Amino acid sequence: MSHAAVAAKRPSTLRGATLPNWSPWAIAAGSLAVAAGIGLAADLQSHIQWGLIAALLFLAGTYGIAARVEGRRQAKDRIATSLVWVAFVLAVIPLVSLIWVTVQRGVKVLDFYFLTHSMGVVADSEPGGGIYHAILGSLEQVALATAIGAPIGVLTAIYLVEYGRGSLAKAVTFFVDVMTGIPSIVAGLFILSLMLMFDMQPFGFAGSLALAILMMPVVVRSTEEMLKLVPNELREASLALGIPKWRTILKVVLPTSIGGITTGIMLSIARIAGETAPVLLLVFGNPFINANPFEGAQASLPLYIYQQYSQSAGSTAAYDRAWAASLTLIAFVMILNLVARGIARWKAPKTGR
Template identity: 70%
Template sequence: MSSNAVVDKGGSRHGSSLQQARLPRWAPYALVVVSLALGAGIGTALGMDSPFQWGLFAALVFIVASYVLGAVVEGGRQARDRLATSLVWVCFLLAVVPLLSLIWETVDRGRTVLDGYFLGHSMEGVQTILPGGGAYHAIIGTLEQVGLAALIAVPIGLLTAIYLVEYGRGKLAKAVTFFVDVMTGIPSIVAGLFILSFWIIILGFSYSGFAGAMALAILMMPIVVRSTEEMLKLVPDELREASLALGVPKWRTILKVVLPTAIGGITTGVMLAVARVAGESAPIVLLVFGATGINNNPFEGAQSSLPYYIYEQWQLGNEASFNRAWAAALVLIAFVMILNLVARGIARWKAPKSGR
């Protein structure tokens, strides 16, 4: 006898009450199509021309229809589950659509002048109201400034994280942790003003790429400290104890056991910190001072960078400068994307191998 049937006293069979009606698998996809059509119809009827507004109406229709349809067919419990799932998907799309729109707009506008000439020439002697010129000097400035910032921030941040995890105890460690948390929330303009007052006004040094690099290093340090600290905490204590039990000094245990174990996560954190400061514009505007020509020496004279170049070209307010600004923005996005891909590749390469 089937387990899904019940026999009463008269010998007749009835379907089991444990069976629950379910919507077909294609129902959510059909509901999406219907919601999009209704959203477009409602938006058109209300005189709205923006597809984004239509999408908001479609999302609202999808959420309500998912709950009502689930309640009618599957019951209240499954309807609430479908409601939560619909909200998650709608919020995901609301987060992704602006990002995709930004990337599409930048690619569409930036590709008009982005070519080998743009990447290989500066703005030296170019009339800003006419097409031509490039961002080579800004690319060189960004690479040098971000590289110097990494050289300053990474060793300090790495050693600070090692102190907090391996040695830090008492009030000093708590104070360092507190100030690292405070530095994480410091606006970039504050870092630029600090270097401006200390390096240029008090000490009397001139505007340069190195001044901008110091401000970027201040912004990088707390990110490096936090990411490295979390990666070091993930290293099992058994590895430390096994090394110390063999008579290996603590400093050598950290150098040969702890750091190699966490190197993948540490490198990922460093690359993300570099990507974070590569697009900072406020400190660069204050400290680098801008230049139209190529300056390969970051320690002397004004220098440009991609964020400053974008700001400068957009401020000029003509069609040619707008095109150059969009092209530079596309180059900057590509630079940050490459850094993130490198970070993910290193994390995957250095991740612990899973075995059976």
């Protein structure tokens, strides 16, 4: 065997000592054990304090061990990676805890009967009843809000990206940014002031108008970013063939970005589906089924949750119904997010080999 082949088989001596792959898990386990000991010794009642101590010990332990074995430069890299993981865990724990508590308490009364019946004449303090009227109201209100807000938002984004120049475009962009940050109660008060001017009673469509106001800036921003991702070469090629600009937008730009636009619309729907303040002011709630959003008070899931929880002080039944409705609302939002991801994958540009 030649000297070159022997040298190739020898392990490289240029690479220094490295920690094994299982070292982060070992450091994390040791940090948890030490944090538990400190918590017990200091009589810390909150497990959140234990977790924060464990996170600090994990970061300090990672840096100390890595600096001793691998050197300070590699230790800095490991501490940056550890910070990312700690931030990820700190973000996931509240989410998992929220879902776990909601599922644990919401499944007590969540069944087919609960989903297909309204409260009707059932008092808040009595067992029974359901959320069919609230589900119907939420679906109608959100659908109407989407029918109003989504087209306006998409057309506004098309104007800003494809046509917007000068002071008008800057003014539209400024007001979109302002609308993005307005509280939902402000949108509800705006529609309520219009209702009081015309002496109108609460009805479902009024809530849809407030939700559409909250939805439009989100759609504008998401659609604007998707349109900016379309390569200018596609627009220029279409225009070079003599195709008008409006037809280029309709046949080239929108089909290319339709996946991202649809995803943004779905995420904005998920955002407005849980708004409570506008429907509390404008829709007013109704224990009976009202399938007409243009006449009379109407229920919705967020409002139902608020009303049931506010009556749960002396009633276990109302408390259980509030958690079951919360679980239904979370499931609805999760389904919308999954649908948005599916559409994004389905409409993603296909790259050939």
